[in-house]
Amino acid sequence: MTQKTYTLTVSCADHSGLIAAVTGCISETGGNILNLAQHTAVDIGMFFCRVSFTGEKDFSPEAFTAAFGELAGRFAMEWRFYDDADKKKVALLVSKTSHCLYELLLKHADEELDCDIPVIISNHPDLAHIATSFHIPFFQVDPKKGKEAYERDLQSILEKYGIDLVVLARYMQVMSPEFCKAWDGKIINIHHGFLPAFKGAKPYHQAWQKGVKIIGATGHFATEDLDQGPIIFQDVIRVADTCSVDEFIRMGKDVERRVLVEAVTRYLKHSIFLYQGRTFVIE
Amino acid sequence: MTQKTYTLTVSCADHSGLIAAVTGCISETGGNILNLAQHTAVDIGMFFCRVSFTGEKDFSPEAFTAAFGELAGRFAMEWRFYDDADKKKVALLVSKTSHCLYELLLKHADEELDCDIPVIISNHPDLAHIATSFHIPFFQVDPKKGKEAYERDLQSILEKYGIDLVVLARYMQVMSPEFCKAWDGKIINIHHGFLPAFKGAKPYHQAWQKGVKIIGATGHFATEDLDQGPIIFQDVIRVADTCSVDEFIRMGKDVERRVLVEAVTRYLKHSIFLYQGRTFVIE
Amino acid sequence: MTQKTYTLTVSCADHSGLIAAVTGCISETGGNILNLAQHTAVDIGMFFCRVSFTGEKDFSPEAFTAAFGELAGRFAMEWRFYDDADKKKVALLVSKTSHCLYELLLKHADEELDCDIPVIISNHPDLAHIATSFHIPFFQVDPKKGKEAYERDLQSILEKYGIDLVVLARYMQVMSPEFCKAWDGKIINIHHGFLPAFKGAKPYHQAWQKGVKIIGATGHFATEDLDQGPIIFQDVIRVADTCSVDEFIRMGKDVERRVLVEAVTRYLKHSIFLYQGRTFVIE
Amino acid sequence: MTQKTYTLTVSCADHSGLIAAVTGCISETGGNILNLAQHTAVDIGMFFCRVSFTGEKDFSPEAFTAAFGELAGRFAMEWRFYDDADKKKVALLVSKTSHCLYELLLKHADEELDCDIPVIISNHPDLAHIATSFHIPFFQVDPKKGKEAYERDLQSILEKYGIDLVVLARYMQVMSPEFCKAWDGKIINIHHGFLPAFKGAKPYHQAWQKGVKIIGATGHFATEDLDQGPIIFQDVIRVADTCSVDEFIRMGKDVERRVLVEAVTRYLKHSIFLYQGRTFVIE
Secondary structure (H helix, E strand, O other): OOOOEEEEEEEEEOOOOHHHHHHHHHHHOOEEEEEEEEEEEOOOOEEEEEEEEEEOOOOOHHHHHHHHHHHHHHHOOEEEEEEOOOOEEEEEEEOOOOHHHHHHHHHHHOOOOOEEEEEEEEOOOOOHHHHHHOOOOEEEOOHHHOHHHHHHHHHHHHHHOOOOEEEEOOOOOOOOHHHHHHOOOOEEEEEOOOOOOOOOOOHHHHHHHHOOOEEEEEEEEOOOOOOOOOEEEEEEEEOOOOOOHHHHHHHHHHHHHHHHHHHHHHHHOOOEEEEOOEEEEOO | OOOOEEEEEEEEEOOOOHHHHHHHHHHHOOEEEEEEEEEEEOOOOEEEEEEEEEEOOOOOHHHHHHHHHHHHHHHOOEEEEEEOOOOEEEEEEEOOOOHHHHHHHHHHHOOOOOEEEEEEEEOOOOOHHHHHHOOOOEEEOOHHHOHHHHHHHHHHHHHHOOOOEEEEOOOOOOOOHHHHHHOOOOEEEEEOOOOOOOOOOOHHHHHHHHOOOEEEEEEEEOOOOOOOOOEEEEEEEEOOOOOOHHHHHHHHHHHHHHHHHHHHHHHHOOOEEEEOOEEEEOO | OOOOEEEEEEEEEOOOOHHHHHHHHHHHOOEEEEEEEEEEEOOOOEEEEEEEEEEOOOOOHHHHHHHHHHHHHHHOOEEEEEEOOOOEEEEEEEOOOOHHHHHHHHHHHOOOOOEEEEEEEEOOOOOHHHHHHOOOOEEEOOHHHOHHHHHHHHHHHHHHOOOOEEEEOOOOOOOOHHHHHHOOOOEEEEEOOOOOOOOOOOHHHHHHHHOOOEEEEEEEEOOOOOOOOOEEEEEEEEOOOOOOHHHHHHHHHHHHHHHHHHHHHHHHOOOEEEEOOEEEEOO | OOOOEEEEEEEEEOOOOHHHHHHHHHHHOOEEEEEEEEEEEOOOOEEEEEEEEEEOOOOOHHHHHHHHHHHHHHHOOEEEEEEOOOOEEEEEEEOOOOHHHHHHHHHHHOOOOOEEEEEEEEOOOOOHHHHHHOOOOEEEOOHHHOHHHHHHHHHHHHHHOOOOEEEEOOOOOOOOHHHHHHOOOOEEEEEOOOOOOOOOOOHHHHHHHHOOOEEEEEEEEOOOOOOOOOEEEEEEEEOOOOOOHHHHHHHHHHHHHHHHHHHHHHHHOOOEEEEOOEEEEOO
16 A cells, blocks of 8 residues: 655744754654755745655554644644545636647646546537547537626536636636635636736747747736736747747747746645745746 | 859749749859758738858859849848958947856857957956957946947947947947847847846845846847847756856856857858848758 | 749859859840849858849740859859759658658648659558558668668659659658669758757757757768768757756757758758868858 | 854655655754755655744754754665855866856955865966966866876865866866866866767867857866766857857857856855756756
């Protein structure tokens, strides 16, 4: 029998003795640390920590939760405790372009995305065949029936499949503030521009007009401020001034799909801390 | 005796037959092409071309200029013709940080910057010793005496040394619209942010607040719109969320100095075409 | 009616007047140059040039071929002339890993690979379903029946489909010297190491043992010297010393698929010049 | 009064409970952990850990050393304990090229290299003026007087200045096996090639001949196997096939200086673990 593994994330104002306290509590309750990553953000005096550990024979999640809860109270910690065997359920939302969808499905098939993908949802029928070939249910929703009614449809599908995380894989619809709030910190979007520059529509056209020499893509949490939510991952590619807008679009696709997978991966590993409107990704 | 080499730059609306016309004219007047780079920007229907060539025995710059002028008229070309032996005179303007100044001086000493650097100007005395050790005259100017008077001082030094290009090597003073206009297309600035994001003051602080995962620097022509002039070169570096603002500043220095040298190099090679508010750098 | 476009590649010992001669011949026979890239390799005194052009009304490929043949003879040029409408027929050879195969098929579906892919061949049945879902005939060959007999099978499939280029997309079989010679300059292999380091088997294991900080992949022409043929494209990725061999393998897959597509793209664009055992890729 | 900070490095065969044991010992002796980085190399079952911590009022280095020594014995740990106030003394050895020397001196002047540089040694007089302008003693040694006598001279200078680390900053002399052994793990060399490819002389020429598309530099410990010692840091730069060997050399200089500084920085931070002929750099 393989041992169970757990992940603990902790954030709080910086104090002396935090690491010893955290590792001590794990050790005393029968946990064996596999990996510990921690960071003290000196600019704001915050401590962030992520620990993965196995439970020895006599480890009990309930006992650990109780013991750590006591410790957390003392230091005013925000903390989360995950059983790594509980796979997140991820819904993919797409429109007409397939490169991000294929990337997520192929990485998942290669066991590089540690989650379940129980459903694919789109506002267009175009990519249904891809869902079919990967044996995943496909639903079409219709924004034209009105924001409210359409988002109610969306919500009911997400609930039906017990979705934990919504991934907008080049989904060309803006979510309502209500929807963003309901799913706060649980919607990851890929923006095809290097945020905070070039938010909104046609970022590659904007970038070409401006004559930038490097273009990029940004994986971020969707919030009600369009393309302004906390950034999770970014990557870039150098472009020559001999590139047309169409070449920007084509070259950008490889960056987009890579960035989206990296952003989702960090979410699934519980590596992302949200604090004061930005992320701290501790790997 | 080494043969003389020349550089010709041409831009115009795209037509069929342009390359053959340009190369034909060079060939017929006794020029021998060493290198030709050209680009047709399909998004705006513009043709850009840069040719370097040697003059055979009977080549005469005057005859070439006359012949090419006739051709240029026919196609409404904008064109420039340079004798590569005429070195540009470049003034370096600095404040208190030395990394960009050192980089330019060391690259120049290694014969990687094909120009003369006859003068260094600063609004502070701090870097005078570096000018001295490289045997270059150093002048201190005083912005506190009033923009107009101070820029008149600046202008008179630039004129005295017959300056062709002004390089702002982390010079912490904003130039007046009048000065920018007088030196239009002849001032290169290094901005320590990845433009168009993070213009203005403290770009590394802005970037840290936003939580971007990649920071950069931008070499651009200074115009009256602060940090909004046409971009010449950019580069970036990945940062971890475990970096402090101070580490951003430290890591950024290497990017800044590299970007500034690359931008100046492209200017000296006549590789930069300015059109509709952006550059087309054809290498 | 869209105009026909052509590509001309030329290489020869460097002389003065080459570019004017080439562009002049195209112009005189009714061609209109779209793009010209050229390079003089000063270390070996060789000239390489690639021109794409359209034919005006009275342009005749036969007349151009005759005229250029005369010019080529004068300068001892090696040259090739392509009608861009003639698509190359490319065979994909695979074994059990799918990431390179998927990448080529998806890029082809997105019209980013300008060729036909009429057949997929494998020494294993595992990836047949992918061929099926992209509607491409799939053949299984059996190396166990003896090199000679097996390569005869391979050859007959390649002939049947009129194949111009063989792409080894993580095909885990070494080709015989005879096969390599028969397909000289027409087999592109992806090696999962940064050549010339780490040739042969298990390059990621070799790299890990050596403790390199950057790993890479190499797209190259297959020759009888295993993994030593001329390099077409390479790319790399930084690895941390906290990576295991398995993580090298996983991270490497993204580099491999990208490098293979870039190498094949350069071949299809006629950008690769082979000279003295190395390539000169002129873009 | 600023608190004293310490660094502890530990390596041993992997066991359960190591992190809790290490952090517990620090905590119990009055240390307060600032930063902990650890890695278990699953391929070889080894644990590496680096901790920096401050000492609270009652912390005593002697008491800590005694307590940790007991723990280390139990787990067969290899460990080192450093007082961060003890600056390493670094000697720079150079020949005729200045870019690596300048880089080290400028980074040191900017307080980015946490060490003392009490002496510069060369087999040529060319760079003496740089030493002078940075107020550092400069010694010329003469390899022509015989390896043994010359290395004795070298050794006596190094001893005179109490040198801890020797940095070969493009020093063009091969050290004897005896010298390498005497300074095992204490000589850092910059090789201007991407090792293990292109060891030995003229690596850029080798790279050009081979037609690689990316060139690099390697910072490594010098051992008696020329250019084969454990790698500390590497970086690369993409090159076009339009580059000459001279351009490789010029472009490579920026990579070399950057890589050398990064390698030395990691040494000074005690981030490098040597095990079975390779490094594990844990940051």
